[in-house]
Amino acid sequence: MSNLKIGIIGAGRIGKIHADNLLRHPEVEVVGVSDLFAGPELEAWAAARGIGLLTKDANELIQHPEIDALFICSSTDTHVPLIKQAAKAGKHIFCEKPVSLSVAETAEAIEAAAQAGVKLQIGFNRRFDHNFKRVREHVEAGTIGDVHIVKITSRDPNPPSKDYIQVSGGLFIDMAIHDFDMARFVAGSEVTEVFAQGSVLVDPAFAACGDIDTAIVTLKFANGALGVIDNSRQAVYGYDQRVEVFGSRGSVAIANDYPNSAVVSTAAGIVSDKPLHFFLERYMGAYADESRQFIDCLVRGTALPVTGEDGLQAERIAAAAKLSCKLNRSVKLEELDELLLQSAQG
Amino acid sequence: MSNLKIGIIGAGRIGKIHADNLLRHPEVEVVGVSDLFAGPELEAWAAARGIGLLTKDANELIQHPEIDALFICSSTDTHVPLIKQAAKAGKHIFCEKPVSLSVAETAEAIEAAAQAGVKLQIGFNRRFDHNFKRVREHVEAGTIGDVHIVKITSRDPNPPSKDYIQVSGGLFIDMAIHDFDMARFVAGSEVTEVFAQGSVLVDPAFAACGDIDTAIVTLKFANGALGVIDNSRQAVYGYDQRVEVFGSRGSVAIANDYPNSAVVSTAAGIVSDKPLHFFLERYMGAYADESRQFIDCLVRGTALPVTGEDGLQAERIAAAAKLSCKLNRSVKLEELDELLLQSAQG
Amino acid sequence: MSNLKIGIIGAGRIGKIHADNLLRHPEVEVVGVSDLFAGPELEAWAAARGIGLLTKDANELIQHPEIDALFICSSTDTHVPLIKQAAKAGKHIFCEKPVSLSVAETAEAIEAAAQAGVKLQIGFNRRFDHNFKRVREHVEAGTIGDVHIVKITSRDPNPPSKDYIQVSGGLFIDMAIHDFDMARFVAGSEVTEVFAQGSVLVDPAFAACGDIDTAIVTLKFANGALGVIDNSRQAVYGYDQRVEVFGSRGSVAIANDYPNSAVVSTAAGIVSDKPLHFFLERYMGAYADESRQFIDCLVRGTALPVTGEDGLQAERIAAAAKLSCKLNRSVKLEELDELLLQSAQG
Amino acid sequence: MSNLKIGIIGAGRIGKIHADNLLRHPEVEVVGVSDLFAGPELEAWAAARGIGLLTKDANELIQHPEIDALFICSSTDTHVPLIKQAAKAGKHIFCEKPVSLSVAETAEAIEAAAQAGVKLQIGFNRRFDHNFKRVREHVEAGTIGDVHIVKITSRDPNPPSKDYIQVSGGLFIDMAIHDFDMARFVAGSEVTEVFAQGSVLVDPAFAACGDIDTAIVTLKFANGALGVIDNSRQAVYGYDQRVEVFGSRGSVAIANDYPNSAVVSTAAGIVSDKPLHFFLERYMGAYADESRQFIDCLVRGTALPVTGEDGLQAERIAAAAKLSCKLNRSVKLEELDELLLQSAQG
Structure with missing residues (x-):
C-alpha cells in the first residue's frame, strides 16, 4: 500500500526524529537505516518501529533497489559524497544542513543532483x-x-x-x-x-x-x-x-x-x-512538516519547499x-x- | 509484545482520537472497535490502523476474552448500562464525560465498577x-x-x-x-x-x-x-x-x-x-496524556488521575x-x- | 481672569489631589480650603499653593459669596448635610463617593441639589x-x-x-x-x-x-x-x-x-x-480628568459626566x-x- | 522664595515643555524667555504663565544679572555660541541635543563650560x-x-x-x-x-x-x-x-x-x-524628570545626570x-x- 520507500543514513538524534515522523505516514515505508554505530541499542530502536534493515554501510541503502529516497542525517563531512552517490543511484534526497563546509563542494553536490534529475531538499526546518x-x-x-x-x-x-x-x-x-x-x-x-x-x-x-x-x-x-x-x-x-x-x-x-x-x-x-x-521541543512540529512536504513533493508532485540552491x-x-x-x-x-x-x- | 488489549465503544470524533492516541503506545493493542454506524467508511478507517475487529455490537467487545479495558465513547445515554456490563465482565473502563444526566444513575455506575474491582477513569481531559x-x-x-x-x-x-x-x-x-x-x-x-x-x-x-x-x-x-x-x-x-x-x-x-x-x-x-x-486542536496533547495515564495505571499501577467520584x-x-x-x-x-x-x- | 472660584471641604489625601489638579487650570481659582484638622502643616501646604483662606469651618466656604462650587472631600458621614447646605447656598457640588451609607439619605441629598438647581458630580474617578x-x-x-x-x-x-x-x-x-x-x-x-x-x-x-x-x-x-x-x-x-x-x-x-x-x-x-x-498612582490621570470635566460642565455647559443618580x-x-x-x-x-x-x- | 532663576532661550515646542515643567517647581522662577519669533502669540503664552520677560534677544537673558541658569532650546546651529556666551557670563546651562553638528565645536563648547566652572547638562531625555x-x-x-x-x-x-x-x-x-x-x-x-x-x-x-x-x-x-x-x-x-x-x-x-x-x-x-x-506624549515624564534633576544638581548639589562629555x-x-x-x-x-x-x- 505504501507509495514511497525511504532509507535513513545516520540514526543520531535528528535521524531518529525523521524516522518517527516518516513512520506516521501510511504511504511511506522506512525500509532501512544505516549508522556507523549500529549496535544492540539501535537494533532495539529499529525493531520497535518495524524497520527491517539496519546496517553500518550507507551504501546498502544507496544501492537498495526498492528505496526511492534517502534522508542524509550523518555528519556534515559525509553529506557531499553521499549526495553524489545517491544522485548517481537515482535516489531522491533530503539532506540536513549545512550541505558542507565548502561553498564549492556544496555547489558540486547540487549539480550532481540536478544532473541526475533527483529532488534535493535541504533541512532548513525553521x-x-x-x-x-x-x-x-x-x-x-x-x-x-x-x-x-x-x-x-x-x-x-x-x-x-x-x-x-x-x-x-x-x-x-x-x-x-x-x-x-x-x-x-x-x-x-x-x-x-x-x-x-x-x-x-x-x-x-x-x-x-x-x-x-x-x-x-x-x-x-x-x-x-x-x-x-x-x-x-x-x-x-x-x-x-x-x-x-x-x-x-x-x-x-x-x-x-x-x-x-x-x-x-x-x-x-x-x-x-x-x-x-x-530545539527538538521547539521545532517538533516543523520537523514533521518538512518531511511531510518532502513526501508530498515525491508522491504528489508539489513543489520542493527548500532546494539545494537555498542551501x-x-x-x-x-x-x-x-x-x-x-x-x-x-x-x-x-x-x-x-x-x-x-x-x-x- | 503488547501488555494491554483495548476495545473502543463508539467511533465518533472522540473515539477516533482515543484510538489514534492508543495506537502510538507499543504496549497497547486496539483489539476492536464497536459503533452503531459501522460501515464502509469506518472499515477503511479501522483497516488503515490495523484494527482487526469492527462491529455494531458493543457486547462483542465487552465479552471479548482478550480485551482488558474499554473506552466508552458512545452517546451519554449509553454510558451507565455499558459501565455496568463492562464492570460485570471485569473490564477496566475509561468513560467520556458526563457519565450520565442523572446523579443517581452515575452513582450506581460507579458503585458497579467499585464492586467489580475494575478501574474507572472519567474523561476530564482538561x-x-x-x-x-x-x-x-x-x-x-x-x-x-x-x-x-x-x-x-x-x-x-x-x-x-x-x-x-x-x-x-x-x-x-x-x-x-x-x-x-x-x-x-x-x-x-x-x-x-x-x-x-x-x-x-x-x-x-x-x-x-x-x-x-x-x-x-x-x-x-x-x-x-x-x-x-x-x-x-x-x-x-x-x-x-x-x-x-x-x-x-x-x-x-x-x-x-x-x-x-x-x-x-x-x-x-x-x-x-x-x-x-x-477543542480538538486545543486539547490534542491533553487527550494523548489522559489515555497515557490510564495505560500507566493499568500497566504500571500508578494512581488513576480522574476517578468515577470526580465524575x-x-x-x-x-x-x-x-x-x-x-x-x-x-x-x-x-x-x-x-x-x-x-x-x-x- | 479666573472664571470659576472653588472651595474644598476636607483636605485629606484626596482633597489635596483635587486641589493640585484644580490649580493647574488657569480659569480656576481655589479660594479656600476647610478642614477639621487645619493647623500649621495645612497652612504651609495652602500657602505654597497661594490658597488664601484656610478654615476649620466648612460653613465659611459654603456661605462664601465668591465661591461658585465646592469639592466635598470630608468623611462620608458629613456628605449629606454638606450637600444640602451647599445646595441651599446655590453652590455647585463635586462630592466624593459614596454619597452616604444610606440609600434614603443619598436620595434626599440628590433631591436637594435638584431642587436648588445646582450641579452635583460624584467622584467615580475610574x-x-x-x-x-x-x-x-x-x-x-x-x-x-x-x-x-x-x-x-x-x-x-x-x-x-x-x-x-x-x-x-x-x-x-x-x-x-x-x-x-x-x-x-x-x-x-x-x-x-x-x-x-x-x-x-x-x-x-x-x-x-x-x-x-x-x-x-x-x-x-x-x-x-x-x-x-x-x-x-x-x-x-x-x-x-x-x-x-x-x-x-x-x-x-x-x-x-x-x-x-x-x-x-x-x-x-x-x-x-x-x-x-x-490607587493614587494608578488613577492620577483619572482624578485630573474628572475635575477637568466638572470645570468644563460649569464653565462651558458640557454634560455632567457622573451624576447624583449614578451615585x-x-x-x-x-x-x-x-x-x-x-x-x-x-x-x-x-x-x-x-x-x-x-x-x-x- | 525661589532658589533658582532660569531663562529659556528658544520657545519652540521643546522650550515650552521645559518652561511648563520648570514652572511646577516652587523653588524655580522662570525669569524670562527669548525667541527670534517673539510676538503676540508668545506674549499671551508667557503672560498666562506669569513670565515677565519676553525678548527676541537671547543676550538679554545671558546678561541678566538675576538669572542663574539657561535652557538652550534654540536651533542646533546656535548652541555652541550660546553655550560659550552663557559660560562666560557664569550661567549654568541645560542644552538640547545635539550640541552641534561638529565634534570639534562641541568639544570647544564643553571646554568653555569647564573653564567657566558652570554646569552643562545635555538633553538626552530618554x-x-x-x-x-x-x-x-x-x-x-x-x-x-x-x-x-x-x-x-x-x-x-x-x-x-x-x-x-x-x-x-x-x-x-x-x-x-x-x-x-x-x-x-x-x-x-x-x-x-x-x-x-x-x-x-x-x-x-x-x-x-x-x-x-x-x-x-x-x-x-x-x-x-x-x-x-x-x-x-x-x-x-x-x-x-x-x-x-x-x-x-x-x-x-x-x-x-x-x-x-x-x-x-x-x-x-x-x-x-x-x-x-x-515623542512628546511618550516622553512627557522623562522631560519633567530631566529638568528636575538639573534643578536638584544646582540647588542641592547632586550629580549632573548627563554631562557635556555624554553629548x-x-x-x-x-x-x-x-x-x-x-x-x-x-x-x-x-x-x-x-x-x-x-x-x-x-
Missing part, C-alpha cells in the same frame, strides 16, 4: 515552524508593505562541547546558517552584502578553536532592505529564536514558544516559565560573514568567490 | 492540558498560598445544533461540567454551595429547548474559598478557556493557546491571530447549578439529594 | 481612567456587539485599618461601590438583580467588624446581560483592577497599569515588575449586595426599598 | 524614561550579568519635512544620536568601533538631501560587548523605541508605551491600540557612523579625528 511561516505569509500577503528591515534573534541555550566546536565550521556555518536562510525566506529577496562582527564572551574555548560565540551580522538585500542578526551560543533562559520584519506598511514580529501560558503574580513580581529550552545561498552568506569578520569590512556576495580563492591561497 | 496542569502545580506547591478565589472562563466558539441541545442535558451538565471539575481540580477543595444565573442571549433556540446559553455560576468551597465560572455558547473569536486562581500569596492565571505568536503592527492597530478555535462530584455541582437557576437561590450540595427528590416529585 | 474609558468606547461603538457578560476584578493591595473597617459601611459600600458604578458604566444598562457571596479569608478583623474581605457578586442587567465582580481586600502583588466585557461580536479586556514594561529573562524565569500598587444607583446595588449576602438569596433592585424597610424594622 | 531607566537599573544591579549584546530599535512615526532634513545633519546626528547615547547608557561601557549601513527606502527626498532614512549600526564596546541599532524615519504604527540588553545571566527588554491596555477580540482577530505616536561621545559615534556609511567599512573611534580631518580636506 521555515516550517508555525511562527516563522506566519511571518513569511504576512510578508507575501503585503500586510507590511515593502520590506525595509529584517531582524533575527538567534541564541542557543547552551554552547556545544569543545570537540563539536572544533569540527563545526564555526558559528556562522554551524549555527547562523539557519538565520541566513530565514533572512532570505522572510525578506523574499537575495542577500547581496554582509558585514559581521564577532566576539568571544561566553567561553574562551571558542577562541581556542579560532571561533566566536557572539555575533552581529548586517545584511543588505537585493531589494535595498537591510537585515540584522544577533547570535549567541548561550542564552541562559532558553532557546531564543525571534524574527521581526519591518516595512513600509508596518511590522510583523514573532516571539518564542513557551511550555505554558501561566503567569504568577506574587509580592516578588510577575513571573512566567522560560521559553522551550531545546548553497545560506552557505555563501555564512562564508561571506566569516570573511567579513576576518577582514573587518563589508563583503559583497559577488566578490565572494574571488575572496575565497585569495583566502585559500593566502 | 486536567491534562499543559496550562491547567501548571495552575494546579502552582496551587499545590503553595506558590499562591491559601486559595481565596477561583475564576474560570469557559466559552465555546459555536453553539451546537438544536438537535444536540435537546438531548444535551443543558449547559451545566453538557458544557460547564468540565469547569466544575476544573474548579475542584485547581482549588483542591470540594464545592459545598452553588448559585447560578442563566440567560438566553446567543440564540432563542436554547430557550425553545428549555436551556440557556450564557451563565454565571458562583461556587463556595469547603475551605471557604469562592469561585466563579462564566459560560457562553458562542465566543466569535474562538475557544476561550482560561483560569485564574487567587490566594493569600498571589495569583496564577493562564491564557488561551494560539496558532502562532505573530504580532502585526500597522496603521490600523496591533493585531494577532485568534486563539485556537476547536460524580462534577455532576452533582451541575445538578445544583440547574436547580439554583430554577429556584433563583443558592443551593447547598448537602441538600441536593432532597431537592432532586422534590424536583422529581414536583 | 470612569475617567484611560483603560476603563476605552472599554466603554468600544462597547458604545458596537465593537463587541450586544453585551452578554461583564467581568470586573477589583482587589486592593492592602486591607484598611480596623478603625477604618468599623466605619466604612462594609466591603460593598466602601470598596465595591466603584465596581458597581463601573458595571453600569461599561454595560450601558441598569442592574436589576444582585446575588452576593462573601467570605472572611484575609483577616479575622473583618469578621470581628461584621464585615467580609472577599466577595463574588453576580449581577443581572436590564438588557439581559450578566455580570460578575470579584473583590478582595488584599492582593499582595498590588492594586488589581481589570474589566472584561464580552458580547455577541467579541470581547474587550483591559489589564492593570505597570510602572514600566521591562521583562527580565534569566535562568529563574521570565519576570516583570508588579502593577502600580497604590444613588451604585449605592442601591451595594445595599442589595449586602442584603443578598445576609439572606443568601438573589435580591431584585425593585424589591430593595421594601427589604431595607423590613431589615430596618427586623 | 535616560529619564521609566522604561529605559529600568533597563539601566537591571544592568547596574547585575541582574543580567556581563553585557554581551545591546539591541536598540528606534523608529520615528513620520519623516520630517524636506526643509528640516536639509539642516538636520543627517539621520545619525539628528535622530540616532539618542540611540548612541542610550547604547552607552545601558551598556555601561564606551563604544570603540562603529559600522553603519544606510538605505533610502522611505522617501527619495532623503537621497536628494544626501541623507538616508533607514539604517543598521553595529557597535563594539570597550568591554567586548556588541551592539546594534536599527533606525527608520517612518514606522506607520507609531513611535517605536525599544531596547534589549542581553548578557551572561539573561536579558532585559522593554516595549513601547501604549495609550491603554485594551485588547479587543473579535472574529477578525485580537487587536489593540497602537503605541503612543508622538560629545554620542556625537563622535554619530560622526563615525556617517563615515562608516560613506567608506563602507568599520570605523574605530580612535581613528575618528584623523578620518574627519582627511574627510574635511578631501
Whole structure:
C-alpha cells in the first residue's frame, strides 16, 4: 500500500526524529537505516518501529533497489559524497544542513543532483515552524508593505562541547546558517552584502578553536532592505529564536514558544516559565512538516519547499560573514568567490 | 509484545482520537472497535490502523476474552448500562464525560465498577492540558498560598445544533461540567454551595429547548474559598478557556493557546491571530496524556488521575447549578439529594 | 481672569489631589480650603499653593459669596448635610463617593441639589481612567456587539485599618461601590438583580467588624446581560483592577497599569515588575480628568459626566449586595426599598 | 522664595515643555524667555504663565544679572555660541541635543563650560524614561550579568519635512544620536568601533538631501560587548523605541508605551491600540524628570545626570557612523579625528 520507500543514513538524534515522523505516514515505508554505530541499542530502536534493515554501510541503502529516497542525517563531512552517490543511484534526497563546509563542494553536490534529475531538499526546518511561516505569509500577503528591515534573534541555550566546536565550521556555518536562510525566506529577496562582527564572551574555548560565540551580522538585500542578526551560543533562559520584519506598511514580529501560558503574580513580581529550552521541543512540529512536504513533493508532485540552491545561498552568506569578520569590512556576495580563492591561497 | 488489549465503544470524533492516541503506545493493542454506524467508511478507517475487529455490537467487545479495558465513547445515554456490563465482565473502563444526566444513575455506575474491582477513569481531559496542569502545580506547591478565589472562563466558539441541545442535558451538565471539575481540580477543595444565573442571549433556540446559553455560576468551597465560572455558547473569536486562581500569596492565571505568536503592527492597530478555535486542536496533547495515564495505571499501577467520584462530584455541582437557576437561590450540595427528590416529585 | 472660584471641604489625601489638579487650570481659582484638622502643616501646604483662606469651618466656604462650587472631600458621614447646605447656598457640588451609607439619605441629598438647581458630580474617578474609558468606547461603538457578560476584578493591595473597617459601611459600600458604578458604566444598562457571596479569608478583623474581605457578586442587567465582580481586600502583588466585557461580536479586556514594561529573562524565569500598587498612582490621570470635566460642565455647559443618580444607583446595588449576602438569596433592585424597610424594622 | 532663576532661550515646542515643567517647581522662577519669533502669540503664552520677560534677544537673558541658569532650546546651529556666551557670563546651562553638528565645536563648547566652572547638562531625555531607566537599573544591579549584546530599535512615526532634513545633519546626528547615547547608557561601557549601513527606502527626498532614512549600526564596546541599532524615519504604527540588553545571566527588554491596555477580540482577530505616536506624549515624564534633576544638581548639589562629555561621545559615534556609511567599512573611534580631518580636506 505504501507509495514511497525511504532509507535513513545516520540514526543520531535528528535521524531518529525523521524516522518517527516518516513512520506516521501510511504511504511511506522506512525500509532501512544505516549508522556507523549500529549496535544492540539501535537494533532495539529499529525493531520497535518495524524497520527491517539496519546496517553500518550507507551504501546498502544507496544501492537498495526498492528505496526511492534517502534522508542524509550523518555528519556534515559525509553529506557531499553521499549526495553524489545517491544522485548517481537515482535516489531522491533530503539532506540536513549545512550541505558542507565548502561553498564549492556544496555547489558540486547540487549539480550532481540536478544532473541526475533527483529532488534535493535541504533541512532548513525553521521555515516550517508555525511562527516563522506566519511571518513569511504576512510578508507575501503585503500586510507590511515593502520590506525595509529584517531582524533575527538567534541564541542557543547552551554552547556545544569543545570537540563539536572544533569540527563545526564555526558559528556562522554551524549555527547562523539557519538565520541566513530565514533572512532570505522572510525578506523574499537575495542577500547581496554582509558585514559581521564577532566576539568571544561566553567561553574562551571558542577562541581556542579560532571561533566566536557572539555575533552581529548586517545584511543588505537585493531589494535595498537591510537585515540584522544577533547570535549567541548561550542564552541562559532558553532557546531564543525571534524574527521581526519591518516595512513600509508596518511590522510583523514573532516571539518564542513557551511550555505554558501561566503567569504568577506574587509580592516578588510577575513571573512566567522560560521559553522551550531545546530545539527538538521547539521545532517538533516543523520537523514533521518538512518531511511531510518532502513526501508530498515525491508522491504528489508539489513543489520542493527548500532546494539545494537555498542551501548553497545560506552557505555563501555564512562564508561571506566569516570573511567579513576576518577582514573587518563589508563583503559583497559577488566578490565572494574571488575572496575565497585569495583566502585559500593566502 | 503488547501488555494491554483495548476495545473502543463508539467511533465518533472522540473515539477516533482515543484510538489514534492508543495506537502510538507499543504496549497497547486496539483489539476492536464497536459503533452503531459501522460501515464502509469506518472499515477503511479501522483497516488503515490495523484494527482487526469492527462491529455494531458493543457486547462483542465487552465479552471479548482478550480485551482488558474499554473506552466508552458512545452517546451519554449509553454510558451507565455499558459501565455496568463492562464492570460485570471485569473490564477496566475509561468513560467520556458526563457519565450520565442523572446523579443517581452515575452513582450506581460507579458503585458497579467499585464492586467489580475494575478501574474507572472519567474523561476530564482538561486536567491534562499543559496550562491547567501548571495552575494546579502552582496551587499545590503553595506558590499562591491559601486559595481565596477561583475564576474560570469557559466559552465555546459555536453553539451546537438544536438537535444536540435537546438531548444535551443543558449547559451545566453538557458544557460547564468540565469547569466544575476544573474548579475542584485547581482549588483542591470540594464545592459545598452553588448559585447560578442563566440567560438566553446567543440564540432563542436554547430557550425553545428549555436551556440557556450564557451563565454565571458562583461556587463556595469547603475551605471557604469562592469561585466563579462564566459560560457562553458562542465566543466569535474562538475557544476561550482560561483560569485564574487567587490566594493569600498571589495569583496564577493562564491564557488561551494560539496558532502562532505573530504580532502585526500597522496603521490600523496591533493585531494577532485568534486563539485556537476547536477543542480538538486545543486539547490534542491533553487527550494523548489522559489515555497515557490510564495505560500507566493499568500497566504500571500508578494512581488513576480522574476517578468515577470526580465524575460524580462534577455532576452533582451541575445538578445544583440547574436547580439554583430554577429556584433563583443558592443551593447547598448537602441538600441536593432532597431537592432532586422534590424536583422529581414536583 | 479666573472664571470659576472653588472651595474644598476636607483636605485629606484626596482633597489635596483635587486641589493640585484644580490649580493647574488657569480659569480656576481655589479660594479656600476647610478642614477639621487645619493647623500649621495645612497652612504651609495652602500657602505654597497661594490658597488664601484656610478654615476649620466648612460653613465659611459654603456661605462664601465668591465661591461658585465646592469639592466635598470630608468623611462620608458629613456628605449629606454638606450637600444640602451647599445646595441651599446655590453652590455647585463635586462630592466624593459614596454619597452616604444610606440609600434614603443619598436620595434626599440628590433631591436637594435638584431642587436648588445646582450641579452635583460624584467622584467615580475610574470612569475617567484611560483603560476603563476605552472599554466603554468600544462597547458604545458596537465593537463587541450586544453585551452578554461583564467581568470586573477589583482587589486592593492592602486591607484598611480596623478603625477604618468599623466605619466604612462594609466591603460593598466602601470598596465595591466603584465596581458597581463601573458595571453600569461599561454595560450601558441598569442592574436589576444582585446575588452576593462573601467570605472572611484575609483577616479575622473583618469578621470581628461584621464585615467580609472577599466577595463574588453576580449581577443581572436590564438588557439581559450578566455580570460578575470579584473583590478582595488584599492582593499582595498590588492594586488589581481589570474589566472584561464580552458580547455577541467579541470581547474587550483591559489589564492593570505597570510602572514600566521591562521583562527580565534569566535562568529563574521570565519576570516583570508588579502593577502600580497604590490607587493614587494608578488613577492620577483619572482624578485630573474628572475635575477637568466638572470645570468644563460649569464653565462651558458640557454634560455632567457622573451624576447624583449614578451615585444613588451604585449605592442601591451595594445595599442589595449586602442584603443578598445576609439572606443568601438573589435580591431584585425593585424589591430593595421594601427589604431595607423590613431589615430596618427586623 | 525661589532658589533658582532660569531663562529659556528658544520657545519652540521643546522650550515650552521645559518652561511648563520648570514652572511646577516652587523653588524655580522662570525669569524670562527669548525667541527670534517673539510676538503676540508668545506674549499671551508667557503672560498666562506669569513670565515677565519676553525678548527676541537671547543676550538679554545671558546678561541678566538675576538669572542663574539657561535652557538652550534654540536651533542646533546656535548652541555652541550660546553655550560659550552663557559660560562666560557664569550661567549654568541645560542644552538640547545635539550640541552641534561638529565634534570639534562641541568639544570647544564643553571646554568653555569647564573653564567657566558652570554646569552643562545635555538633553538626552530618554535616560529619564521609566522604561529605559529600568533597563539601566537591571544592568547596574547585575541582574543580567556581563553585557554581551545591546539591541536598540528606534523608529520615528513620520519623516520630517524636506526643509528640516536639509539642516538636520543627517539621520545619525539628528535622530540616532539618542540611540548612541542610550547604547552607552545601558551598556555601561564606551563604544570603540562603529559600522553603519544606510538605505533610502522611505522617501527619495532623503537621497536628494544626501541623507538616508533607514539604517543598521553595529557597535563594539570597550568591554567586548556588541551592539546594534536599527533606525527608520517612518514606522506607520507609531513611535517605536525599544531596547534589549542581553548578557551572561539573561536579558532585559522593554516595549513601547501604549495609550491603554485594551485588547479587543473579535472574529477578525485580537487587536489593540497602537503605541503612543508622538515623542512628546511618550516622553512627557522623562522631560519633567530631566529638568528636575538639573534643578536638584544646582540647588542641592547632586550629580549632573548627563554631562557635556555624554553629548560629545554620542556625537563622535554619530560622526563615525556617517563615515562608516560613506567608506563602507568599520570605523574605530580612535581613528575618528584623523578620518574627519582627511574627510574635511578631501
